[in-house]
Amino acid sequence: MGAGQASSGSLAAARELGALVAERGWIVLTGGRPAGVMAAACAGAKQVRNSLTLGILPGAEGAGSDVDIAVFTAMGDARNTINVLTSDVVVACGVEGPGTASEVSLALKAGKPVILLAAGHAARVFFESLKAPGRLIGADAPIDVVRLIEVDLAIPRWSP
């Protein structure tokens, strides 16, 4: 997860993370629009053979070109809840915008593990202050994220 308008650092991290996640055989789930962290993560994933990207869109059309399976909700930001509930792990590539902040919050409420990748100090301190069932983990680099998912969280690979 990450902002539609994101910094170059977040975009590069998202692209690298998308590729690493796809290489390990997990599905890359994003908000599906052709913008920001969503597009970067999907673009990274699609450089990998046999990768699969799932986009859950706020509208009834307008999926990015690197989204393999587009789910159209036409319910705006109410779809953020679906993104979170459909994910085994939620990774925030920077917490720069309010959409990402809402997804991290909803994921913590739903009891999902949340990895904050390269988040600022304010975001980490704030989310750690919340009373929530979900587990919050910090990571500095995309390679740390996939190690956390694979080893600490032991998420199995996906196969159809």
Add this chain to the structure above:
Amino acid sequence: MGAGQASSGSLAAARELGALVAERGWIVLTGGRPAGVMAAACAGAKQVRNSLTLGILPGAEGAGSDVDIAVFTAMGDARNTINVLTSDVVVACGVEGPGTASEVSLALKAGKPVILLAAGHAARVFFESLKAPGRLIGADAPIDVVRLIEVDLAIPRWSP
């Protein structure tokens, strides 16, 4: 689309249709629960090599075992709108319950093509009476449905 509690005729048709749709390289999208027409269509599809099934669930868990990709909405029947908007074509395997009736209605409102497979007389007469942008087509057998999708509607095959 079809009822969670369906007649044996609808279940057999759903299973056959799931296989035929998967053979042609399209994704089989259902409501994802391990019941009725949803489960039968997915089971049919998964007999086909390289098939892909997408389930859009009303809850936060509980996908059927033949669902490859489960999207969890936790919004009950409000997810029927998502099923319809995400589909290129909506096929109703019998219109026996109110959930299927709502999906056919929402699909016609959203301007989607809707194929009524082996629907009763009352359903056909009623849906034809509605003023709606979507196109309504009747079909007698699963093989007719895939011919309609392929030839009349010219829906392209899916590839990741």
Add this chain to the structure above:
Amino acid sequence: MGAGQASSGSLAAARELGALVAERGWIVLTGGRPAGVMAAACAGAKQVRNSLTLGILPGAEGAGSDVDIAVFTAMGDARNTINVLTSDVVVACGVEGPGTASEVSLALKAGKPVILLAAGHAARVFFESLKAPGRLIGADAPIDVVRLIEVDLAIPRWSP
């Protein structure tokens, strides 16, 4: 409930019904847009002193001028489920469009009592054919609807 584009008969019935419902101290709940049956029912209700109209909108703005309390969902037709779950009784003023058909279907699925006011033969036959927990009742005129709500269904008046 009723179509955004409705016949003059349905509009007149909705207006009369809105007034009768408001006179008995119930809240008039509609889809809230300034069109069709929704607008007519609210306009009827607002001719009554101390009436209250609740509109549950598909968008983030655009409530009709006779809507006292506008709830903005921005989730399109997925809000039809909310309309139905929030109502004690669902009354369809004609079943001319697919939106109304979806609401009648969802209400029957949710186990709500549904009154079809001046519905056509095809609609009555179809909805009676569905296996659903909700109770379906026909009515010929608005005054019959309020008698059904008050006597048969014994819905209490609303007071803040």
Add this chain to the structure above:
Amino acid sequence: MGAGQASSGSLAAARELGALVAERGWIVLTGGRPAGVMAAACAGAKQVRNSLTLGILPGAEGAGSDVDIAVFTAMGDARNTINVLTSDVVVACGVEGPGTASEVSLALKAGKPVILLAAGHAARVFFESLKAPGRLIGADAPIDVVRLIEVDLAIPRWSP
């Protein structure tokens, strides 16, 4: 807005705020459950003659006893978006839980004015760091909140 499980300070503030808001003729909108800040704000409001409370519930039933109008969404936390879009101003009574954090985030994204009442340092610093169209204002006491709503934001009173 505020947590279902909240500190005594947040509950007292919510109760006082509910009464002050109702006295000025505005509708008190909450999540509607009989718990925490939601219940306290409604209880405060209902001490005021002619007050009106609107609850937008996550479930299909279970509204608190001080909720005059209950809107049942049955879509869990996806209803947080509706709460925010339906409000003229969003007031967070403490930001102690992830649900409130998601609502503040979604409100800032939707461009709504958000008042953080007695929020901790971490919450204020974090939300100020986000790039968002909504306006963020801090307040120390309930009386300051109503002054902000009335004077700074010039929200008109509600009348049916």
